[in-house]
Amino acid sequence: MTALAAMTMLSLGAPALAQMGGGDPMAMLKAADTNGDGAISRAEYLAYRGSHFTEMDANKDGFLSSADAASDERGGRRMERMIAQADFDKDGKVSRPEFDKAPAPMFDRLDANGDGTVDKAELANARQAFEARRDERGN
Incomplete structure (x- = not known):
């Protein structure tokens, strides 16, 4: 998966996180968890997402566009x-x-208990749900 596809999905939501890091949502947790507490706060999530803007800007014009x-x-x-x-x-x-x-719909969906952070259990649950939907579709 390209950085553009991964970050676009991260920006949008749902099963995207399960596809981050080659199918390992824990890789995203490790990268985004800047304070090392084992969870991603909304601020950490937004900073992580924002750090990939330049990668998503394929034509390097400073904007994301068609x-x-x-x-x-x-x-x-x-x-x-x-x-x-x-x-x-x-x-x-x-x-x-x-x-x-x-x-940040992805963060909102992943934060299943609404405590303002996404922890390892919430990431694991999201990955399982994604894989179940993928299996149902036969992908």
Whole structure:
């Protein structure tokens, strides 16, 4: 999976985390958990997500746009949805400040108990749910 596809999914939500780090959500936990407490706070999540803006900006114009989405066949549709959600000024592209202010549905879904952090158990549960849905679809 490319960084663009992974970060687009991370920005959007649902089963994306299970695909991070080659199918290992614990790799994302380790990378995002900057204070080493074994959980990801909303602030850590947003910082981790934001740190990949440059990777997602495939054409290096400082914005995320349809041109960037077209460069990644797996993440393109997801990126188009993210652009629609985060393009607050409706100019057809997402600036870094817009990206940083974008909703965090992935974090909200992963934080199953609503305590403001995502821990190892919540990541493991998300991965199991993703794999079950994937198996049902035959992927």
